[in-house]
Amino acid sequence: MTILYGIKNCDSVKKAKKWLEQENIPYQFHDFKTDGLSAELLQEFISASDLTSLLNKRSTTFRNLSDEIKNNLSDEVIKENILAQPTLVKRPLLKHDQAFLVGFKDSQYQAVFC
Numbered sequence: 001m002t003i004l005y006g007i008k009n010c011d012s013v014k015k016a017k018k019w020l021e022q023e024n025i026p027y028q029f030h031d032f033k034t035d036g037l038s039a040e041l042l043q044e045f046i047s048a049s050d051l052t053s054l055l056n057k058r059s060t061t062f063r064n065l066s067d068e069i070k071n072n073l074s075d076e077v078i079k080e081n082i083l084a085q086p087t088l089v090k091r092p093l094l095k096h097d098q099a100f101l102v103g104f105k106d107s108q109y110q111a112v113f114c
Contacts, residue, residue: 032086
């Protein structure tokens, strides 16, 4: 099963969805804003990747964090803030069989599916 995680209005998520649809690849979409992000799901992401690569430092949400938080990015602080504000997760996240991709790059998706 293929699951695409993100938020529906994110441009990168839109590109990933379009690519999957053009390639006729069935997938389930998990929207962090409507479907949420549990501690268990975050732990699954962390197990497949590293925590710092999951943090979207270019997001508006990150830029709006206090300097105190941004200057103290321990694993616990990152986890706590991602769970409180899932839009801090770099998007999209794609889970397909044993593959787990952060972000969207056509070449990476090609390597996984083709």
